[in-house]
Amino acid sequence: MAINIVLVEPEIPQNTGNIARTCALTNSVLHLVKPLGFSVDDKHLKRAGLDYWPLVDVRYYENFQELIDKYHDGVFYYATTKAKKFYTEVEYKDGCFIVFGKETRGLSDDILSKNWDKAIKIPMRHNLKRSLNLSNSVNIILYEALRQLNFPNLE
Numbered sequence: 001m002a003i004n005i006v007l008v009e010p011e012i013p014q015n016t017g018n019i020a021r022t023c024a025l026t027n028s029v030l031h032l033v034k035p036l037g038f039s040v041d042d043k044h045l046k047r048a049g050l051d052y053w054p055l056v057d058v059r060y061y062e063n064f065q066e067l068i069d070k071y072h073d074g075v076f077y078y079a080t081t082k083a084k085k086f087y088t089e090v091e092y093k094d095g096c097f098i099v100f101g102k103e104t105r106g107l108s109d110d111i112l113s114k115n116w117d118k119a120i121k122i123p124m125r126h127n128l129k130r131s132l133n134l135s136n137s138v139n140i141i142l143y144e145a146l147r148q149l150n151f152p153n154l155e
Contacts, residue, residue, distance in 0.1 A: 005138055009037070077096060078119045083116075090118075
């Protein structure tokens with residue numbers, strides 16, 4: 001199995017390209033929920049992913065509910081700066097889904113209101129209006145999940 005990274009309505013092609021590259025290198029599956037803020041043919045997306053695109057298992061969904069319906073038995077974690085629990089305080093399962101929102105607004109209140117018990121955050125200064133870059137956030141949480149699982153299928 002693999003860790004599943006979900007990007008809900010990503011806006012910046014370079015972030016998605018960098019995340020795709022990480023998914024390729026970690027045998028993780030990338031799930032992209034539309035609408036996307038760019039074309040999948042975007043040159044910035046392709047450049048950021050370099051020549052890793054053929055190695056990435058990318059799956060597309062018209063909306064978040066489609067993903068939930070398809071994987072209704074899946075274990076989901078929701079990354080948000082609004083969570084109470086740190087990303088290191090949960091036990092990741094093989095095949096779990098880690099969900100990230102769009103760069104400018106994060107996950108919607110609708111998604112979060114139904115999933116507060118599975119909301120996680122990366123600790124950072126709370127008095128700033130900015131947060132970490134999306135691709136950095138994905139890397140931090142993904143590698144913690146992989147560490148807990150003893151880096152399956154790597155090395």
